[in-house]
Amino acid sequence: MKKLENKTAIITGAASGMGKAMAQLFAAEGANVIVADLKQNEIDEVVNAITKSGGKAHGVVCNVANETDIKNMIDTAIAKYNTLDVLVNNAGVMDDFFPVDQVSNELWNRVMSINVNGPFYACRLAVPIMLKQGSGSIINIASIGGLYGSRAGAVYTTSKHALVGLTKNIGFMYAQQGIRCNAIAPGGVNTNIGKGMNPNQFGYGRCTSGMASMPRMGEADEIAKTALFLACNDSSFVNGTVLTADGGWVAY
Numbered sequence: 001m002k003k004l005e006n007k008t009a010i011i012t013g014a015a016s017g018m019g020k021a022m023a024q025l026f027a028a029e030g031a032n033v034i035v036a037d038l039k040q041n042e043i044d045e046v047v048n049a050i051t052k053s054g055g056k057a058h059g060v061v062c063n064v065a066n067e068t069d070i071k072n073m074i075d076t077a078i079a080k081y082n083t084l085d086v087l088v089n090n091a092g093v094m095d096d097f098f099p100v101d102q103v104s105n106e107l108w109n110r111v112m113s114i115n116v117n118g119p120f121y122a123c124r125l126a127v128p129i130m131l132k133q134g135s136g137s138i139i140n141i142a143s144i145g146g147l148y149g150s151r152a153g154a155v156y157t158t159s160k161h162a163l164v165g166l167t168k169n170i171g172f173m174y175a176q177q178g179i180r181c182n183a184i185a186p187g188g189v190n191t192n193i194g195k196g197m198n199p200n201q202f203g204y205g206r207c208t209s210g211m212a213s214m215p216r217m218g219e220a221d222e223i224a225k226t227a228l229f230l231a232c233n234d235s236s237f238v239n240g241t242v243l244t245a246d247g248g249w250v251a252y
């Protein structure tokens with residue numbers, strides 16, 4: 001029996017990096033996957049690859065910062081597959097390592113709206129559906145930047161700490177009603193997140209001062225396997241917590 005047979009999983013930011021790896025792995029484990037991201041052509045590539053290898057997937061264009069898009073994403077999942085068993089709030093953006101005195105309102109609002117508002121909108125709509133079903137697993141992709149102060153700039157760090165707080169609150173609130181909510185805190189992972197980055201030199205210098213203790217970079221499929229564990233019943237007693245997946249970096 002596959003681990004997510006007949007389960008419906010929404011994954012945001014699923015056209016690249018960890019989200020893409022999760023979409024492929026969850027589909028291979030029998031899930032109906034909603035592939036949500038910004039660009040139709042990139043979404044189509046992931047959906048086509050999944051269906052070609054015998055999996056089930058459906059694409060939705062969704063800017064997670066837009067509440068209407070999030071509603072459409074959740075409605076589409078229900079209309080297409082009837083249930084919502086797994087929600088992965090994965091879409092996220094970096095902040096170019098800006099220290100607080102140089103963070104513009106625009107940068108602050110952009111990062112917070114994608115990294116925090118998006119997961120909030122999605123959780124607010126997913127929870128009532130999961131309550132009705134009596135089951136559901138929510139996975140928020142945080143970061144070790146959500147646990148410590150020096151892995152990114154001020155707003156990314158704030159956003160991921162906020163996501164960890166949301167995770168713990170949801171996990172405890174609905175713990176007796178069949179819903180689990182956990183976060184993954186990846187360390188450095190080889191994805192496209194750094195593409196087009198234009199780092200603030202001071203902030204980057206401060207944040208990379210601890211790089212020598214990073215054992216290695218991770219790969220997207222290693223995070224996908226961690227997410228699969230949290231999505232399926234293997235983690236039935238794991239709730240309201242943050243799982244670091246960083247090769248041991250923060251153990252230093």
Ligand SMILES: NC(=O)c1ccc[n+]([C@@H]2O[C@H](COP(=O)([O-])OP(=O)(O)OC[C@H]3O[C@@H](n4cnc5c(N)ncnc54)[C@H](O)[C@@H]3O)[C@@H](O)[C@H]2O)c1
Nearest residue numbers: 013016017018063064090091092143186188189191192193
């Ligand atoms: N790569 C790392 O080292 C690392 C470390 C810790 C945490 N993370 C987190 O992992 C998550 C996934 O990032 P990744 O590394 O796979 O990056 P990635 O850039 O490869 O993928 C992120 C995806 O999110 C999408 N996205 C961005 N803004 C969006 C929006 N507003 N609405 C919908 N989709 C949007 C992008 O189009 C992209 O497809 C992010 O939340 C990131 O903060 C990454």
